[in-house]
Amino acid sequence: MFDNKIKNICCIGAGYVGGPTMAVFANHCPYIKITVTDINESRINAWNDSDTSNLPIYEPGLDTLISLYRNKNLFFTTNIKESISNADLIFLSVNTPTKTKGIGAGKASDLKWIEASARQIAKFSKGHTIVVEKSTLPVRTAKTIENILSESQEIDNNEEKKTFSVLSNPEFLSEGNAINDLEKPDRVLIGGEDKYAMNSLVDLYLNWVPKEKIILTNIWSSELSKLTANAFLAQRISSINAISALCEATGADIKQVSKAIGMDSRIGNKFLFPGPGFGGSCFQKDILNLVYLCEYYNLHEVAAYWEEVVNINNWQKDRIFKLIVLKLFGTVFGKKLAIFGFSFKANTNDTRNSASIKICRNLIDEGAILSIYDPKVDNNQIEKDLNLSLNETSSREKMLWSRANSIQSAVEDCHAVIILTEWEEFKNISWTKLIKKMKRPAWIFDTRSVVDVLKAEQAGFNIWQIGNYTS
Numbered sequence: 001m002f003d004n005k006i007k008n009i010c011c012i013g014a015g016y017v018g019g020p021t022m023a024v025f026a027n028h029c030p031y032i033k034i035t036v037t038d039i040n041e042s043r044i045n046a047w048n049d050s051d052t053s054n055l056p057i058y059e060p061g062l063d064t065l066i067s068l069y070r071n072k073n074l075f076f077t078t079n080i081k082e083s084i085s086n087a088d089l090i091f092l093s094v095n096t097p098t099k100t101k102g103i104g105a106g107k108a109s110d111l112k113w114i115e116a117s118a119r120q121i122a123k124f125s126k127g128h129t130i131v132v133e134k135s136t137l138p139v140r141t142a143k144t145i146e147n148i149l150s151e152s153q154e155i156d157n158n159e160e161k162k163t164f165s166v167l168s169n170p171e172f173l174s175e176g177n178a179i180n181d182l183e184k185p186d187r188v189l190i191g192g193e194d195k196y197a198m199n200s201l202v203d204l205y206l207n208w209v210p211k212e213k214i215i216l217t218n219i220w221s222s223e224l225s226k227l228t229a230n231a232f233l234a235q236r237i238s239s240i241n242a243i244s245a246l247c248e249a250t251g252a253d254i255k256q257v258s259k260a261i262g263m264d265s266r267i268g269n270k271f272l273f274p275g276p277g278f279g280g281s282c283f284q285k286d287i288l289n290l291v292y293l294c295e296y297y298n299l300h301e302v303a304a305y306w307e308e309v310v311n312i313n314n315w316q317k318d319r320i321f322k323l324i325v326l327k328l329f330g331t332v333f334g335k336k337l338a339i340f341g342f343s344f345k346a347n348t349n350d351t352r353n354s355a356s357i358k359i360c361r362n363l364i365d366e367g368a369i370l371s372i373y374d375p376k377v378d379n380n381q382i383e384k385d386l387n388l389s390l391n392e393t394s395s396r397e398k399m400l401w402s403r404a405n406s407i408q409s410a411v412e413d414c415h416a417v418i419i420l421t422e423w424e425e426f427k428n429i430s431w432t433k434l435i436k437k438m439k440r441p442a443w444i445f446d447t448r449s450v451v452d453v454l455k456a457e458q459a460g461f462n463i464w465q466i467g468n469y470t471s
């Protein structure tokens with residue numbers, strides 16, 4: 001099924017959402033020209049790199065889609081003006097991080113990139129344009145976008161008046177599984193008032209999404225549903241992480257507890273994996289945004305309730321860091337530790353808000369020397385995240401951290417292995433071989449429950465595993 005009303009789509013923002021989402025649209029809407037535009041020139045160059053291993057983001061299956069559709073019906077460009085002026089429909093997929101200064105700093109979303117995009121649309125668009133919020137936004141942002149669009153237009157004398165319809169169509173993809181989530185979404189949510197515009201967007205999705213999965217709501221419900229979905233998901237992780245600490249203290253086993261509660265169909269078995277604390281660019285930001293909204297509407301108890309989800313998450317990172325130090329005889333000063341995994345979850349090169357950043361930085365501040373291995377995260381990113389250049393040395397002229405190219409080279413002379421991301425290759429390690437390269441007593445700290453405890457112990461390791469009393 002193909003809708004011929006929309007012929008040109010522009011997506012502003014070539015990031016983790018814009019790139020994969022438009023690649024899937026290109027796959028299912030072959031007769032639509034899709035242009036993804038961004039102010040970041042090096043990012044656009046990377047999207048256009050003929051070697052798809054150099055794409056700016058790593059996402060399983062993405063390289064195949066890019067090879068198939070790039071420069072056919074999918075284009076990446078920095079020419080924002082032309083992309084906007086040709087478009088019938090524009091997706092706003094720009095970043096909306098937490099504000100770092102000014103009113104609402106630390107909680108409210110920073111909407112400056114959304115506002116800048118809306119002003120560009122007001123300036124360069126032609127005729128009628130459907131503007132779709134893909135970014136996650138606070139409730140009622142659509143009104144702000146509408147105001148900017150209607151009040152900051154610049155129209156040439158011989159140009160017809162510009163008109164706009166603003167819709168909300170939040171994205172629910174999760175990184176590392178983005179293509180699958182986009183191909184087979186649990187639901188597609190479209191909020192708006194203009195039925196014609198909503199139907200145009202519905203028609204696009206009907207090219208691959210079953211009708212019963214497309215939900216139409218008012219615009220505010222759509223915006224709030226996105227924040228709420230992320231808050232509920234994050235709340236489950238904080239709940240299971242909180243119980244993991246109780247398991248460690250009592251002798252219960254978190255895997256058994258997860259299984260037992262997850263088999264209750266009212267609870268369900270997903271998102272019950274304990275870990276070092278949730279990371280990623282969304283959960284913390286979106287909950288804090290929800291907290292800010294509640295405070296704004298004087299719902300202080302509601303705000304406090306949701307804020308606790310973030311507090312427990314920070315506590316989880318902190319308690320893991322402290323217990324590592326404690327188990328290594330109360331000091332990590334001068335000790336070399338191997339870090340397995342730096343991204344915030346497996347199958348992505350994204351490190352935004354990764355628990356690894358906080359845990360690694362705290363260990364370095366305690367005097368540890370880190371040897372970091374991650375299959376997809378590079379030196380530059382780790383330097384930026386730790387805020388420590390690779391050449392930075394301790395008072396004893398030792399490098400504070402280095403990046404290893406393999407599991408084997410990472411553990412050389414280490415006192416412990418700390419598993420922070422659940423990459424597949426960490427699940428089948430030959431611990432017997434690895435321990436030979438390490439100092440004794442050798443420790444494993446497994447924050448992702450990927451290690452076979454018995455095998456690790458047989459190899460001679462001491463092991464601490466999250467939510468497991470055997471430690």
Ligand code: NAD
Pocket residue numbers: 012013014015016017018037038039040043080093094095096113114116117134135136137171172173174175281282
């Ligand atoms: P990102 O930082 O990876 O990408 C955003 C891009 O927008 C950047 O490349 C930036 O240069 C570009 N940009 C900013 N202002 C611009 C402008 N005026 N003109 C052109 N380009 C501009 O962010 P992301 O992870 O793709 O997230 C985008 C939005 O989607 C956020 O609101 C986020 O909350 C939401 N979201 C993210 C995910 C996820 O898994 N990452 C999932 C669902 C929703």
Ligand code: UDX
Pocket residue numbers: 171172173174175176230233237270271272273274275276277278279280281282283344345346
């Ligand atoms: C999340 C939402 O899942 C997605 O719907 C939304 O669009 C964007 O935010 P994302 O952050 O990409 O997606 O990944 P997700 O799989 O949700 O994981 C987030 C964090 O929670 C990761 O650090 C992950 O390791 C952690 N997590 C997830 C757990 O610790 N335990 C779990 O059971 C699940």
